[in-house]
Amino acid sequence: MTDHHEFETRAIHAGQAPDPLTGAVVPPIYQVSTYKQDGVGGARGGHDYARSINPTRTALEECIADLEGGHRGFAFASGMAAADTLLRTICQPGDHVIIPDDAYGGTYRLYKRILERWGVDHTPVSQLDADAVAAAIQPGRTVALWIETPTNPLLNVADIAALSAIAKAQGVLTIVDNTFASPYLQQPLLLGADVVTHSSTKYLGGHSDVVGGLVVVTDADLAERVYFHQNAMGAIAGPFDAWLVLRGIKTLAVRMERHCDNAEQIVAFLLAHPDVLEVRYPGLESHPGYEIAARQMRRFGGMISFRVRGGEARALEICDRTQIFTLAESLGGVESLIEHPGAMTHASVAGSQLEVPSDLVRLSVGIENVDDLVADIRRAMS
Ligand SMILES: Cc1ncc(COP(=O)(O)O)c(C=O)c1O
Structure with missing residues (x-):
């Protein structure tokens, strides 16, 4: 039908x-x-x-x-x-x-x-x-x-x-x-x-x-x-x-549009932050997979990873300090989540070829008001 x-x-x-x-x-x-x-x-x-x-x-x-x-x-x-x-x-x-x-x-x-x-x-x-x-x-x-x-x-x-x-x-x-x-x-x-x-x-x-x-x-x-x-x-x-x-x-379609909208604005904020060493988001033209992503994806999604100045201790601190971004494993829900992959979701690959950088923070950007989300990250990094 x-x-x-x-x-x-x-x-x-x-x-x-x-x-x-x-x-x-x-x-x-x-x-x-x-x-x-x-x-x-x-x-x-x-x-x-x-x-x-x-x-x-x-x-x-x-x-x-x-x-x-x-x-x-x-x-x-x-x-x-x-x-x-x-x-x-x-x-x-x-x-x-x-x-x-x-x-x-x-x-x-x-x-x-x-x-x-x-x-x-x-x-x-x-x-x-x-x-x-x-x-x-x-x-x-x-x-x-x-x-x-x-x-x-x-x-x-x-x-x-x-x-x-x-x-x-x-x-x-x-x-x-x-x-x-x-x-x-x-x-x-x-x-x-x-x-x-x-x-x-x-x-x-x-x-x-x-x-x-x-x-x-x-x-x-x-x-x-x-x-x-x-x-x-x-x-x-x-x-x-x-x-x-x-x-x-x-509601997948409407949620995904909002996840993408919010993620794009958070990416822009992170790119301008002096303590952010690298932002990983497929929608960035500087991302090595940008052209492929643009070809095979409608938009670039609600997941962002970034590396911070100050190493693992700083990454863990940011994860502890957000208030709207909840410190939790998993992703893709309406609520924003933050996590430290090295110590949480990807602890099982520590020491293997798949180990992830220890200064990496992962965000699952939810569908809350984006100004609140940006303010939350800004506060956690200040
Ligand atoms: C990309 C990916 N595949 C598979 C899984 C496993 O799914 P589940 O936790 O529902 O067993 C996860 C969980 O985080 C995932 O992120």
């Missing part, structure tokens, strides 16, 4: 026809574990057991598949559960995956501490260097190229179309973690990627009140295999969590 409609319309309607029983205009929360069958084998609409199928979850899965331009979507209990289920669907012992050398710490930990033990090997490679990515492909062993763009927390930008083409030529699957951009700003499947993953905990949920993960695939056979693993492994999104993400998605 929504094929020819724009993103904002599809975000509100895709997968969400009014409830056939009551006409409820939003999908009800089917808080149920099992369904009455009309005789043995007579499950209504295939509804046999709620790990396998739940109408609230189905609504979210159809919505995200539509927004990402994919064939089928899957909703999980967290972003990590989504990644784990996907990777155990496509990898076998002996297989190899290429990952970004600045991947989200939890993603790196999944590869390093879990998958490695099960015989799945990985190579961290800078995804700014297409030749290095091509050279890291081990014919016959490499099954997937994992892309994250923009990256967490360094906000590096990878060229999805170019890297997908390299992978495709070698029969390697391209997976893009689209958490930082959200499908409103960037649609990797339309650029040639095969699979998209999300931590829906972030912009899709949008209100810091739910943990969830999503996978969207383009290929029907892969979809069947992911579905088998989603059901067999069982890390599904519960109905209330699926409903919260679905509700968040309805």
Whole structure:
């Protein structure tokens, strides 16, 4: 029904026809574990057991598949559960995956501490260097190229179309973690990627009140295999969590516009501040990935990282001193958050090739009044 409609319309309607029983205009929360069958084998609409199928979850899965331009979507209990289920669907012992050398710490930990033990090997490679990515492909062993763009927390930008083409030529699957951009700003499947993953905990949920993960695939056979693993492994999104993400998605477009507006003004403030050594934001013309970001993203997002004069102690002090920016992990909610990646979200990569600078501060810019936000950062840095 929504094929020819724009993103904002599809975000509100895709997968969400009014409830056939009551006409409820939003999908009800089917808080149920099992369904009455009309005789043995007579499950209504295939509804046999709620790990396998739940109408609230189905609504979210159809919505995200539509927004990402994919064939089928899957909703999980967290972003990590989504990644784990996907990777155990496509990898076998002996297989190899290429990952970004600045991947989200939890993603790196999944590869390093879990998958490695099960015989799945990985190579961290800078995804700014297409030749290095091509050279890291081990014919016959490499099954997937994992892309994250923009990256967490360094906000590096990878060229999805170019890297997908390299992978495709070698029969390697391209997976893009689209958490930082959200499908409103960037649609990797339309650029040639095969699979998209999300931590829906972030912009899709949008209100810091739910943990969830999503996978969207383009290929029907892969979809069947992911579905088998989603059901067999069982890390599904519960109905209330699926409903919260679905509700968040309805306002994604307006929220993202405001996140971007506010972030741009905070970037301008930071650039002019004498104690700021470096601002990392893909919307800056001086950012090495600016041209790629301008090509593959609608706007540049609500995440900013910056390095400060005074090293780690100063970075930690700023994180402690803001009042509106709340000191917390996670990102993508309506409220602004501040954190020190080295000691918080990315502590798990300390000492590895993925370690982040200790004077780095990360902001998740919310949708509050931007003058209040700028004043808060100014005060914390004074
Ligand atoms: C880019 C990225 N991918 C995946 C995840 C993992 O998602 P979750 O925390 O929902 O398991 C995160 C969490 O911060 C993230 O930032």
